[in-house]
Amino acid sequence: MNQCWKIAVIGSGPAGFYAAGELFRQQSWEIKVDMFERLPTPFGLVRGGVAPDHQKIKSVQKIYSRIAENENFRFFGNVEFGRDIFQADLLEHYDAVIYSVGSPADRELGIPGEDLSGSHSATEFVAWYNGHPDFCDYKFDLSAKNAFVIGIGNVALDVARILAKTPEELAETDIADYALDALRASQLEDIWLVGRRGPVQAAFSPAELREFMELAEADVVVEQNVLELDAESQQILETDASNDTKKNIEILKQISLRDVSAKKRRVHFLFLSSPVEISGNDKVEKISLVRNQLLKREDGSLAAQPTEKINEAAAELVFRSIGYHGQPLPDLPFDQKSGTIPNECGQVKDPENGNKLRNREYVAGWIKRGPSGVIGTNKQDAVETVHRMLETFLNEKMEAGKNCANPDIVALLENRKLEYVSFADWKLIDVHETEAGQKQGRPRVKLTSIAEMLSVIRQKK
Numbered sequence: 001m002n003q004c005w006k007i008a009v010i011g012s013g014p015a016g017f018y019a020a021g022e023l024f025r026q027q028s029w030e031i032k033v034d035m036f037e038r039l040p041t042p043f044g045l046v047r048g049g050v051a052p053d054h055q056k057i058k059s060v061q062k063i064y065s066r067i068a069e070n071e072n073f074r075f076f077g078n079v080e081f082g083r084d085i086f087q088a089d090l091l092e093h094y095d096a097v098i099y100s101v102g103s104p105a106d107r108e109l110g111i112p113g114e115d116l117s118g119s120h121s122a123t124e125f126v127a128w129y130n131g132h133p134d135f136c137d138y139k140f141d142l143s144a145k146n147a148f149v150i151g152i153g154n155v156a157l158d159v160a161r162i163l164a165k166t167p168e169e170l171a172e173t174d175i176a177d178y179a180l181d182a183l184r185a186s187q188l189e190d191i192w193l194v195g196r197r198g199p200v201q202a203a204f205s206p207a208e209l210r211e212f213m214e215l216a217e218a219d220v221v222v223e224q225n226v227l228e229l230d231a232e233s234q235q236i237l238e239t240d241a242s243n244d245t246k247k248n249i250e251i252l253k254q255i256s257l258r259d260v261s262a263k264k265r266r267v268h269f270l271f272l273s274s275p276v277e278i279s280g281n282d283k284v285e286k287i288s289l290v291r292n293q294l295l296k297r298e299d300g301s302l303a304a305q306p307t308e309k310i311n312e313a314a315a316e317l318v319f320r321s322i323g324y325h326g327q328p329l330p331d332l333p334f335d336q337k338s339g340t341i342p343n344e345c346g347q348v349k350d351p352e353n354g355n356k357l358r359n360r361e362y363v364a365g366w367i368k369r370g371p372s373g374v375i376g377t378n379k380q381d382a383v384e385t386v387h388r389m390l391e392t393f394l395n396e397k398m399e400a401g402k403n404c405a406n407p408d409i410v411a412l413l414e415n416r417k418l419e420y421v422s423f424a425d426w427k428l429i430d431v432h433e434t435e436a437g438q439k440q441g442r443p444r445v446k447l448t449s450i451a452e453m454l455s456v457i458r459q460k461k
């Protein structure tokens with residue numbers, strides 16, 4: 001084989017690694033992959049999003065580490081696209097670029113009081129408890145008695161569960177040490193999960209719901225009338241509801257029939273409600289929720305329609321968890337509404353230039369399709385992108401290079417005085433963290449500042 005494609009991948013989450021894995025499966029060409037990641041640590045939301053008490057899910061990192069062992073793979077951590085390295089650099093050194101930068105921002109509620117102290121996004125809280133360096137200095141007032149989590153998808157359930165768990169339950173995980181300390185002092189008594197539609201429309205998965213029945217010091221509360229479904233929802237449940245929805249309703253029934261014991265905390269599932277205002281003098285004191293009814297849309301789905309009925313409740317902490325949102329990258333088109341980079345099967349297209357396709361720029365993962373789906377969803381997604389890219393190379397008669405030496409990007413990074421982190425360097429952090437974890441019977445004790453991470457690498461090298 002004497003023809004070689006050189007590909008840059010931006011972002012080391014599931015989409016980036018699945019794209020690299022698919023590139024290495026190609027037999028017709030040799031393919032070199034250089035992956036750039038803004039943090040010194042790889043794996044995106046698998047490290048910084050997936051809940052610390054869901055370690056089994058995090059084991060997918062082993063698959064990504066195997067991909068990283070390929071001799072044609074190089075990792076450049078602590079290098080941010082748009083700050084340290086730019087589109088022009090990449091197009092000069094590589095045949096094509098795959099942007100797989102995820103959706104790091106959050107969607108806002110758009111209601112009064114959302115900016116009060118004590119009102120946060122789930123994005124911030126999740127990144128904080130997972131030790132993401134950008135969020136380790138955040139403060140959450142856990143002297144609060146009542147917390148409201150707005151939204152009722154799996155991320156909202158993660159947030160409520162972490163708030164509800166005891167320090168002992170959390171101490172077995174790799175939750176950031178400062179978060180464990182803060183949660184140890186938590187005074188929370190009631191945590192409310194608020195969904196705008198009914199239980200049949202809820203987006204959480206049965207496994208996540210079931211976990212609430214096993215909490216050591218928190219009861220789960222589902223009012224029985226929640227399960228008195230409206231006629232349309234009942235019909236959906238009996239005809240075309242997914243197995244997951246049927247299981248969810250079954251579990252909610254079991255929960256509603258259980259006696260509420262006298263545990264320290266309660267997690268309440270509140271359906272058919274939307275926040276209309278968060279209020280307080282200089283911090284959150286109260287939340288106003290409107291009661292919704294379900295209204296059939298033209299396509300047959302059920303939408304939440306506000307009624308006149310508004311309930312007010314004491315609240316000192318509010319977390320909005322209504323979805324993540326992508327952020328624009330320099331020199332790339334961006335669709336503000338969907339928070340994605342416009343593309344056709346992963347190939348970037350320019351809406352401002354007649355939707356012209358860019359032959360050397362591609363996207364994968366959340367920045368391509370929006371923030372939905374589980375880790376595995378990013379595999380098909382990345383495979384589609386890689387195939388589209390290789391087909392474009394053929395169709396456009398682009399020529400693979402004869403020179404298979406590594407792209408000379410190291411010189412550029414060094415010229416810019418960037419302290420980049422290789423995959424071998426990351427493994428030094430990994431060993432440091434897991435050894436510290438072993439001493440405490442935990443999977444790892446995370447380093448949470450970039451300076452600390454770089455210092456560990458310097459010491460161990």
Ligand SMILES: Cc1cc2nc3c(=O)[nH]c(=O)nc-3n(C[C@H](O)[C@H](O)[C@H](O)COP(=O)(O)OP(=O)(O)OC[C@H]3O[C@@H](n4cnc5c(N)ncnc54)[C@H](O)[C@@H]3O)c2cc1C
Nearest residue numbers: 011013014015037038044045049081101102365366374375
């Ligand atoms: C809170 C939460 C919990 C979840 N839990 C689960 C779960 O339990 N099970 C499950 O299957 N799925 C779960 N998911 C979904 C799963 O994490 C996503 O499907 C997946 O991570 C998306 O992959 P991605 O590669 O597109 O983005 P990401 O995982 O976000 O990776 C993007 C990477 O790009 C890097 N990056 C961003 N900008 C730049 C830049 N400018 N330059 C260089 N690098 C950059 C980021 O640092 C990051 O490492 C969860 C998601 C969230 C938010």
